[in-house]
Amino acid sequence: MPFRGGSGVARYGLPGLVLGLAIASAGDGGRGPAARAQPPLAVERAKMTPAGEASGTLAFTSSAGGTAQLLYLVDTKTRAFAIYRVDPANPKGTVKLEAARQYAFDLRLAQYNNQPPEVTAIESMVRTQGPPNR
Numbered sequence: 444m445p446f447r448g449g450s451g452v453a454r455y456g457l458p459g460l461v462l463g464l465a466i467a468s469a470g471d472g473g474r475g476p477a478a479r480a481q482p483p484l485a486v487e488r489a490k491m492t493p494a495g496e497a498s499g500t501l502a503f504t505s506s507a508g509g510t511a512q513l514l515y516l517v518d519t520k521t522r523a524f525a526i527y528r529v530d531p532a533n534p535k536g537t538v539k540l541e542a543a544r545q546y547a548f549d550l551r552l553a554q555y556n557n558q559p560p561e562v563t564a565i566e567s568m569v570r571t572q573g574p575p576n577r
Contacts, residue, residue, distance in 0.1 A: 504529075513541070522547035 499520035511530040525543040554562040
């Protein structure tokens with residue numbers, strides 16, 4: 444993600460990061476060990492505020508094993524994402540950037556690293572068979 448000053452980070456990344464940290468820190472909600480014993484949801488979609496929806500930033504978390512969680516921030520306007528590891532049990536720090544990428548050009552690929560049948564083969568089959576009979 445290109446940084447143009449601090450405005451993009453402050454405008455899009457920081458609110459999502461704060462939201463993710465709030466979700467991560469509210470993990471057991473003070474309910475004690477019984478609540479912590481239950482497995483977390485595979486993916487928990489963060490509740491988006493109207494301001495979050497207007498900015499085009501999606502935030503959600505998933506379990507990373509142990510007490511750590513992964514926070515995913517997706518900026519739909521710039522077609523970029525970032526993944527952070529949030530570990531409240533780590534005394535040195537709790538947030539680490541794991542990956543970041545702009546995916547706009549990825550979406551222009553017809554296929555990449557796929558198992559057979561390839562996209563071109565399916566396209567050819569569909570064209571030769573014609574529309575389905577209904």
